[in-house]
Amino acid sequence: GQQVMQIPQYQHVQEGEDFTTYCNSSTTLSNIQWYKQRPGGHPVFLIQLVKSGEVKKQKRLTFQFGEAKKNSSLHITATQTTDVGTYFCAGSGFLHAGGTSYGKLTFGQGTILTVHP
């Protein structure tokens, strides 16, 4: 089945340093989504990438989708303490129920980011 690998597992940075997490899929993805989970909280959707080579930005966050649609990255510029949490990528595949295909997200293991002030 589809596997999504995410590295690194942990990242400790000083406030103001940059941070990058990488996501690799064993199969070509139709799209990839990124989620953030604050400590003790639940995952919250950040963004979705659909097109090959797509790059999207949200303030200090830059998301990229590889040309082959098998890898993705999230880069945070000048981290802040509010960036603390676990960042998950999730690649989409399909579930089958009642003769119809439905979306399924396969989550990476996540990268736990800690930011030291």
Place this chain on the structure above:
Amino acid sequence: SQTIHQWPATLVQPVGSPLSLECTVEGTSNPNLYWYRQAAGRGLQLLFYSVGIGQISSEVPQNLSASRPQDRQFILSSKKLLLSDSGFYLCAWTRTGMSSYNEQFFGPGTRLTVL
């Protein structure tokens, strides 16, 4: 606006006891519903998904079961809990249809400890 509720928020249960976790969604109809489990410091494992009332599909064989008695209600159950059932249980929903292109909205989760 749509909201998703889960209860209880935390639960401590002895090994061998039954389990019932509930998830309800408001503000939408006919959602696709999902149960995930997250072990401490780990990723999300999909347990069950449902595309309609009474329609449940299981992703992995396990000690748990799920039911969807109403359109916006999803229940996770066990007859006898195991130590390995401990974890953070998350319910999520997406809009109906080809939801691979739809973001998933997660509930606040239930933290289950089996002793």
